[in-house]
């Protein structure tokens with residue numbers, strides 16, 4: 001998703017802006033740009049594609065202004081070319097924008113009727129033109145922005161730089177996050193603290209509806225009504241800042257390898273090792289008082305919720321309603337007051353999940369968020385937060401955040417089961433022991449990488465791939481298919497194994513790999529029957545199972561990945577490693593950009 005940077009510095013800032021933009025690359029983007037004031041006059045450099053192209057332009061035609069704004073663009077309105085790249089400018093100002101101005105067509109028509117000619121296909125240009133019109137009417141930059149903001153509908157974060165104004169930037173937030181960074185005689189704006197990490201670790205997060213006037217020594221924040229407001233100035237721990245790839249080729253594989261450590265750290269937060277019991281930090285509600293739970297999320301996080309549904313229903317006998325946030329937010333689901341609404345998000349900023357959270361809140365739900373970024377909007381707006389301790393996740397495709405979400409959700413389900421009297425102490429101890437064993441088993445599973453890499457070469461030739469699973473292996477099959485398609489662009493579908501005969505079986509022939517996720521559990525034999533149906537039609541099976549499953553299945557496969565033995569309840573956490581490595585190696589073999597797959601974004605702050 002788009003990234004915003006603004007710097008009021010003491011020296012030329014263009015390269016600092018570029019540096020900050022590099023730290024926002026992980027969000028996914030397709031063009032980029034910088035604007036500064038050169039002797040008081042606006043100057044821009046913009047480029048299609050990766051930041052390297054912008055860097056080249058800046059080396060050919062450097063900018064020397066000590067005030068500037070920058071942007072990485074993830075296209076919404078208009079193709080990702082240089083014309084549509086931000087900053088957008090008039091003779092009065094330059095502006096960068098993250099989000100969508102939903103009423104842009106109406107505003108554009110109004111401006112066009114007044115004779116304004118538009119250069120781009122973006123929604124952002126209407127903001128530039130609206131503020132410019134007010135400046136032409138004699139308003140000050142502050143007045144011009146203040147009177148424009150109420151006219152904009154949708155979700156947006158904005159940063160403005162004005163012609164001839166060398167000691168002021170204006171930022172505004174209505175949806176996507178925007179942070180103010182405090183320096184020594186320098187001030188910053190950034191989509192997140194990560195972008196500003198080289199310059200400062202002291203930030204203030206704007207609240208929804210806030211806008212800020214930055215000078216080199218101060219930041220005056222106002223709310224939607226123009227009243228000055230105090231917002232907390234906080235230190236963001238340096239360990240939450242962007243790490244390097246280390247010896248790894250990509251962030252994604254580094255993050256896959258970090259899983260034993262970060263999952264162990266997350267489990268330690270929720271489990272009392274000495275007692276062998278689940279002990280999540282106290283929550284402001286009692287599990288035994290609940291009659292149902294709704295779980296809402298997007299993408300990979302929603303698949304963590306899908307696994308959790310099995311856990312909460314089976315272990316805590318608590319009915320779970322599950323939906324993707326983009327549907328939930330508009331479904332007008334009837335929610336009985338006092339029930340629990342859970343939201344799962346790595347970033348804590350995903351627009352649809354946040355809107356769903358606000359809807360649930362308005363319906364009198366208790367709000368619990370499972371988030372990885374503790375300073376995120378969702379964390380701030382939730383009644384209770386169950387943190388995942390995955391650390392910064394840079395790869396656009398979520399890996400370690402997913403397994404930490406699973407570990408957190410299972411711990412919560414065990415605690416809920418105990419409190420609701422549906423799990424005996426002996427069962428709880430068994431499950432906690434199984435959970436504690438997971439990090440070591442993940443390390444063992446990582447040793448299968450070489451084998452998976454070889455199988456991936458075969459998969460890379462496929463046009464379509466089917467993933468099958470039953471029980472908690474079903475959402476893992478869905479996640480396997482999602483990972484493969486987002487990284488390798490091979491068409492992949494995940495299906496409940498039992499649904500095979502209701503449609504996807506028609507696709508099966510000798511060209512179609514079918515990846516079956518099947519730990520040896522209570523439904524294993526049923527899955528084997530589905531594998532037989534695939535084999536009978538010439539389908540090629542890649543079986544991901546354990547030693548017993550491999551023995552019992554006794555089938556000809558294109559490959560069998562034998563995972564370490566584990567309790568079936570914790571299997572989804574372990575089997576996630578296999579499907580991540582399958583997708584990663586297939587994509588790497590095909591030469592794809594696994595850390596920033598085409599068209600994808602992290603921290604999806606638009607609908």
Ligand code: G6P
Nearest residue numbers: 298299300301345346347350398
């Ligand atoms: C994007 C990312 C996914 C992620 C999803 C939800 O689509 O590419 O990896 O699962 O957003 O993000 P969240 O930050 O809410 O977990």
